[in-house]
Structure formats: C-alpha cells, structure tokens
Amino acid sequence: MNDRPSWFNVTSLVLGFSFLYLPIVLLVVYSFNASRLVTVWGGFSTQWYVSLIHNQGILDAAWVTIRVALISATCATILGTLAAVALVRYGRFHGRTLFSGMVYAPLVMPEVITGLSLLLLFVAVGFDRGFWTVVLAHITLSMCFVAVVVQSRLVTFDRSLEEAALDLGCPPGKTFLKITLPLIAPAVVAGWMLAFTLSLDDLVIASFTTGPGATTLPMKIYSQVRLGVTPEINAVCTILIGIVATGVIIASIATKRREVERARAERLAAAAP
Amino acid sequence: MAADKAIGPIRRSFAPWNDPKARPFIEFRNVTKRFGDFTAVDHLSLGIYEREFFALLGPSGCGKTTLMRMIAGFEEPTEGHVLLDGQDLVGVPPYRRPTNMMFQSYALFPHMSVWDNIAFGLKQDKMPKPEIAARVEEMLALVKLGPFARRKPHQLSGGQKQRVALARSLAKKPKVLLLDEPLGALDKKLREETQFELTDLQMKLGMTFIIVTHDQEEAMTVADRIAVMDHGKIVQVATPAEIYELPNSRYVADFIGDINLIEGRLAPAAGNGARLECAGTGATVETSQPVEAAPGSEAWFAIRPEKVTIGLEPPADPTKNALKGTVWDIGYLGDVSIYHVRLATGATVKATIANRTRLVERPITWEDEVWLSWSRDGGVVLTR
Ligand SMILES: Nc1ncnc2c1ncn2[C@@H]1O[C@H](COP(=O)(O)OP(=O)(O)OP(=O)(O)O)[C@@H](O)[C@H]1O
Numbered sequence: 001m002n003d004r005p006s007w008f009n010v011t012s013l014v015l016g017f018s019f020l021y022l023p024i025v026l027l028v029v030y031s032f033n034a035s036r037l038v039t040v041w042g043g044f045s046t047q048w049y050v051s052l053i054h055n056q057g058i059l060d061a062a063w064v065t066i067r068v069a070l071i072s073a074t075c076a077t078i079l080g081t082l083a084a085v086a087l088v089r090y091g092r093f094h095g096r097t098l099f100s101g102m103v104y105a106p107l108v109m110p111e112v113i114t115g116l117s118l119l120l121l122f123v124a125v126g127f128d129r130g131f132w133t134v135v136l137a138h139i140t141l142s143m144c145f146v147a148v149v150v151q152s153r154l155v156t157f158d159r160s161l162e163e164a165a166l167d168l169g170c171p172p173g174k175t176f177l178k179i180t181l182p183l184i185a186p187a188v189v190a191g192w193m194l195a196f197t198l199s200l201d202d203l204v205i206a207s208f209t210t211g212p213g214a215t216t217l218p219m220k221i222y223s224q225v226r227l228g229v230t231p232e233i234n235a236v237c238t239i240l241i242g243i244v245a246t247g248v249i250i251a252s253i254a255t256k257r258r259e260v261e262r263a264r265a266e267r268l269a270a271a272a273p
Numbered sequence: 274m275a276a277d278k279a280i281g282p283i284r285r286s287f288a289p290w291n292d293p294k295a296r297p298f299i300e301f302r303n304v305t306k307r308f309g310d311f312t313a314v315d316h317l318s319l320g321i322y323e324r325e326f327f328a329l330l331g332p333s334g335c336g337k338t339t340l341m342r343m344i345a346g347f348e349e350p351t352e353g354h355v356l357l358d359g360q361d362l363v364g365v366p367p368y369r370r371p372t373n374m375m376f377q378s379y380a381l382f383p384h385m386s387v388w389d390n391i392a393f394g395l396k397q398d399k400m401p402k403p404e405i406a407a408r409v410e411e412m413l414a415l416v417k418l419g420p421f422a423r424r425k426p427h428q429l430s431g432g433q434k435q436r437v438a439l440a441r442s443l444a445k446k447p448k449v450l451l452l453d454e455p456l457g458a459l460d461k462k463l464r465e466e467t468q469f470e471l472t473d474l475q476m477k478l479g480m481t482f483i484i485v486t487h488d489q490e491e492a493m494t495v496a497d498r499i500a501v502m503d504h505g506k507i508v509q510v511a512t513p514a515e516i517y518e519l520p521n522s523r524y525v526a527d528f529i530g531d532i533n534l535i536e537g538r539l540a541p542a543a544g545n546g547a548r549l550e551c552a553g554t555g556a557t558v559e560t561s562q563p564v565e566a567a568p569g570s571e572a573w574f575a576i577r578p579e580k581v582t583i584g585l586e587p588p589a590d591p592t593k594n595a596l597k598g599t600v601w602d603i604g605y606l607g608d609v610s611i612y613h614v615r616l617a618t619g620a621t622v623k624a625t626i627a628n629r630t631r632l633v634e635r636p637i638t639w640e641d642e643v644w645l646s647w648s649r650d651g652g653v654v655l656t657r
C-alpha cells in the first residue's frame with residue numbers, strides 16, 4: 001500500500017466532501033447571521049437562537065416531532081425485530097415469500113403512495129387524523145428498515161447458541177431475551193436510531209396523515225420556507241444537526257472503544273498459558 | 274492410579290447388553306432422519322444402557338451428530354421412535370429433556386463470562402445461589418480453569434474454550450450427557466487426564482455418556498461399547514476388544530487400527546473353524562472362528578500386523594497359514610517396527626515386531642526372503 005495519497009484521491013475526497021457538507025456548513029454559518037437577509041452576511045449574532053425560544057409554533061412542532069419519533073421508533077423496533085426473527089428463523093413456513101415481500105415493500109414504495117394509501121385507510125376506518133395517525137404511519141414506514149438491519153445480523157447469528165440455552169433447560173422465550181437479544185442488540189439499537197431519524201425528517205407521509213394540532217417540525221419548516229427563508233429556520237436546523245451529529249459521534253466512540261477493549265483482551269488470551 | 278484399580282473390577286463385570294432382562298435406557302427404534310432427499314440416519318436401531326459409556330465412531334458426515342441431536346431434541350426423527358427410559362421422546366422439547374449436550378462448536382455464550390456460562394444451566398433449575406457457586410467452583414476445578422472464571426469466551430484459547438463447554442454440559446449432572454468430540458482441541462497429556470476424569474465422574478455419578486470421537490484410541494480407552502457407523506447405519510456395536518479382535522466386516526476391520534486383508538474363496542472346513550483358499554496369493558488359511566456362508570463364496574482373511582510372525586526360516590507346516598515374500602520396507606516406530614512384505618502377486622502384507630533390544634542392526638532387513646505365518650486364532654474370516 002502506498003501511504004502517500006495521490007492528487008487524484010485528494011481531489012475526489014475534497015470534491016465529495018464539499019458536495020456533501022458545503023450546504024450544511026452554509027446553513028450553520030448563516031444561522032449566526034446578524035442580518036435578516038439569508039444571503040447577505042451582516043456580522044455574528046445569536047439573536048435567531050434567542051428568538052427561536054420565543055417562537056411557540058416551532059417549539060410545539062419540535063415537541064410533537066420528538067414524541068412521534070420516540071414512540072414510532074420504539075414500536076417499529078419491536079415489530080421490525082420480531083418480523084426479522086420470524087423471517088430468518090421459522091424456516092419455510094406457509095406464505096414466507098409473501099410475508100418477506102410485504103415487509104420489504106415500503107422500502108421501495110414511493111413515499112407519496114405510502115402516505116396516500118395510509119390516508120385513505122384512516123379515512124375509510126374513520127380514524128381521527130392527528131398525532132396517533134402520524135405515529136402509526138411512521139411505524140409502518142420504519143419497521144421494514146429495522147427488519148432489514150436486524151435480519152442482516154441474525155443470518156450470521158450462530159443458532160447453536162440458542163440450542164445450547166434450550167439444552168440447558170431455558171425455555172424459548174427466555175432464551176430469546178437472555179441469549180439472542182443481547183447478541184443482536186447492536187443491530188437493534190442501529191435499527192432504532194434509523195427509525196428515529198426517518199421519523200424525525202419525514203415530511204411527505206406526515207403531511208398526508210396528520211391532522212389539526214399535530215404539525216411536525218419538517219412540516220412547520222416547510223410551510224415557513226414557502227413564506228421566505230428566515231435565519232430562525234437556519235437556527236432550528238443547526239440545532240437538529242447538532243443533536244444528530246452528537247449521537248453519531250457518541251455511537252462511533254463507543255464502538256471504537258469496544259473494539260480496542262476487545263483487541264486488548266484477545267492479546268491477553270493469546271499470551272495466557 | 275489407585276482409583277483406576279478400584280473401578281477396574283466394576284467395569285469388567287458391567288455388561289447389561291448381554292442380559293436379556295435389561296432394558297435399554299436410550300433406545301432408537303428403526304429411526305430414519307432425512308434432510309430433504311438426503312438420508313442422514315437410515316433405519317437405525319440401537320439400545321444404550323443406563324450408566325454405560327458409549328462411543329460413536331465413524332467417518333465425517335456419517336450421521337453421528339444427527340444421532341445425538343435426536344436424543345437432545347434438536348431434530349425429530351422422520352420415521353421411527355427415540356425412547357428414553359421407556360418414554361417416547363417425540364414431541365418433548367429440548368429444555369424438558371434430562372439430557373445435556375456438549376456442542377462440537379462449543380456454542381459458548383459470548384456475552385457471558387466463563388463463570389456465568391457454567392452457571393447458566395443451574396440458574397434455569399432455580400438452584401439456590403450458594404449451591405450454584407459451589408457447583409461452578411467444582412466444575413472449574415475439574416477442568417482446571419479456576420483462574421479464568423471472569424474471562425469472556427473470546428479471551429480464551431481453543432483448548433480452554435473446549436474445557437468450558439465440557440464444564441457447562443457437566444454442571445447439571447444430567448442423566449444423559451452427549452459429548453460431541455469433547456477433547457479434540459486438547460494436547461495429549463491434558464486429553465488423557467480429562468479422559469480419566471470423565472470415566473471417573475461417570476462412574477461416581479452413574480451418568481450415561483455418549484461420546485463422539487475421531488480418535489479410536491480414545492474410544493477404546495473410555496468406552497464400554499463402541500458403535501461404528503457408516504452412511505447413517507450402524508455397522509457393528511461391540512466392546513472395544515470385540516471390535517478390534519472380531520470385526521464383523523471389512524469396513525470395521527479397516528476403520529479400527531491397521532489390518533491386512535487377503536481375498537479368497539471359502540472351502541469346506543475340516544472340523545471346527547473356517548478354511549479359505551486365497552488363489553491370488555496362493556495361501557491356504559485356516560481359522561478357529563466358524564463362518565456362516567456357503568463354501569465357494571467370496572471372503573476375506575483379516576489379520577492384524579502384530580499377529581503375523583515374520584521369519585527367515587519356513588514354519589513347521591508351510592502349506593497353511595503361511596506366505597512367502599520379500600521385505601519391501603521397514604518402518605521404525607520406536608516401540609515396534611513395521612515390516613512391509615511384498616508377495617509374489619505384488620500385494621503387501623504388514624507385520625509388526627516389538628523392538629525388544631536396543632540393537633539397531635535387525636536380523637531381517639531390506640530385500641530379505643521371508644516367511645510370514647500366523648496361528649489359527651490370529652485372524653478372522655470376513656464375508657462382507
Ligand atoms: N440441517 C441439515 N440439513 C441438511 N443436511 C444436514 C443437516 N444436518 C446434517 N446434515 C447432513 O447429514 C449428514 C450427517 O451429518 P452429521 O453432522 O450427523 O455428521 P457427523 O457424523 O457428525 O460428521 P462429523 O464427524 O464431520 O461431525 C451430513 O452429510 C450432513 O451434511
């Protein structure tokens with residue numbers, strides 16, 4: 001391996017990263033703009049963050065969004081994990097192909113169609129649209145993502161571990177909680193985070209299924225932007241980016257630390273008599 | 274070795290399989306197991322008795338693990354029945370069977386320490402905490418892993434993992450213990466010690482052990498009876514000595530230890546025993562063991578190398594149980610030397626001689642014309 005990067009690699013890295021992050025950097029920088037005009041730099045200021053605290057509309061929307069995301073991510077994780085277990089474990093049960101196809105369908109289905117069909121369903125059964133319909137819709141959307149993530153971990157899972165637990169007198173339900181779940185936990189957590197972010201930034205499905213009093217943050221931002229972009233919106237987005245980035249950084253540090261720990265333990269084992 | 278002496282006489286008198294009144298503890302009744310089109314176990318019947326140390330031998334893929342998994346409850350027979358203590362096991366889930374299994378792949382729980390792995394089964398039985406601790410310590414001492422109790426499986430070497438798996442399966446002191454290649458990753462010394470511990474434990478606790486091994490010597494050492502399997506069928510079940518001295522087929526003879534096989538045709542026997550004319554090698558073989566086959570049918574004479582005498586002078590009666598050839602190769606193994614003697618037909622017969630002196634010069638050497646001979650009780654005539 002050549003350890004000095006070639007100019008080609010450097011250029012593609014720079015281009016790739018600027019393409020990904022330049023818009024975000026601009027957004028963050030302009031959230032600290034003293035000027036009301038989004039495109040003109042008028043000096044550093046945090047006034048938009050202060051005014052944000054007094055904007056009840058945005059705060060309400062943020063609170064709705066977080067509640068929706070927490071509830072739907074948790075439900076989707078439970079349902080998605082169970083679906084993944086059923087798909088991987090219970091061999092060729094009747095209708096397995098149909099079931100797996102149905103679990104994956106929302107992955108490729110255009111969001112507009114998912115949103116519309118859910119809307120029609122809620123209207124048909126006479127559900128009052130609002131907070132809970134958005135939650136239900138987000139569960140439907142993110143469950144299949146969780147199922148995919150967990151399934152990929154389960155296929156490499158050594159079944160003989162579960163058999164060993166059964167053999168030692170542990171009934172199947174307890175075996176799942178004591179052996180399977182702890183070992184697939186990283187995938188379940190990753191699935192939950194994915195579901196949470198999906199719910200956090202969904203605009204289309206939420207717009208279709210929401211009702212009075214349940215405006216999510218993306219919907220709020222979108223409707224305000226149509227009246228013109230204010231630096232306040234930039235500030236909201238910066239906070240969101242901050243939250244997500246912190247989560248990602250904490251997760252990666254934790255993973256890294258575990259790897260280091262593990263490598264150290266393995267060296268110790270190799271050195272042992 | 275004092276314990277060895279104490280258990281010696283008990284072991285010798287233990288032979289419930291010869292007792293017509295004894296009922297097998299584990300019984301396979303005409304069991305077949307198919308995976309799709311593939312038949313892993315084929316119309317197999319077998320009885321294993323309480324307190325027996327039973328070994329399964331056979332080439333890779335012959336169905337040993339599948340047989341064990343049917344006892345443990347991870348596979349249900351496609352046809353037939355598996356019985357434990359007279360009760361049909363079909364439909365009884367693994368966690369309700371009084372059996373424990375040591376997995377070929379160890380299957381240690383990676384997120385639990387050695388201590389918790391061993392304690393896992395005991396916790397399922399709701400055993401009181403102090404008793405669990407005592408039992409785990411006992412098991413750790415047995416497999417000599419005391420200092421490793423707090424380690425996770427990935428911090429252990431292969432042999433250490435194997436010992437944890439063994440301790441975990443032993444901890445519940447089950448009625449039936451299934452051991453799938455339990456000692457494969459251990460070095461010779463530790464393996465012999467553990468073999469001894471296993472037989473000792475099995476005696477003391479009165480457990481029934483079923484062991485799968487690829488090591489014939491191990492099977493011979495620990496087992497009361499050995500079953501030799503081939504393609505999902507049992508070819509022979511017998512005590513180690515019977516398997517070695519009286520194999521019932523060329524397959525078993527060839528599988529266990531070293532053996533010479535000489536092809537021939539059965540001739541009418543003079544008195545008791547069997548008579549075989551080996552046209553290819555020109556030998557006439559007479560054995561004391563009678564065979565149940567018509568004269569003229571194809572048969573094989575099987576004799577172990579250590580039962581062939583090699584000499585420069587012809588034996589007293591060179592017309593039977595004797596062959597002439599030239600020394601083709603000599604293999605020096607320390608305790609014995611193996612002579613490969615080439616016959617006029619081109620076939621080779623092996624004969625071993627114990628090296629009773631330190632002399633390096635052997636009276637018989639390469640290219641010597643030699644006589645091979647054996648007694649009437651030396652070998653057996655096999656018809657399949
Ligand atoms: N779940 C399964 N599906 C299909 N075939 C299987 C399955 N389990 C075992 N087999 C086949 O059954 C045969 C017997 O397998 P088994 O594991 O009992 O062999 P074994 O005697 O234990 O071999 P080894 O000494 O290598 O462990 C093999 O040919 C194997 O491929």
Ligand SMILES: [Mg+2]
Nearest residue numbers: 337338377453
């Ligand atoms: Mg096996």
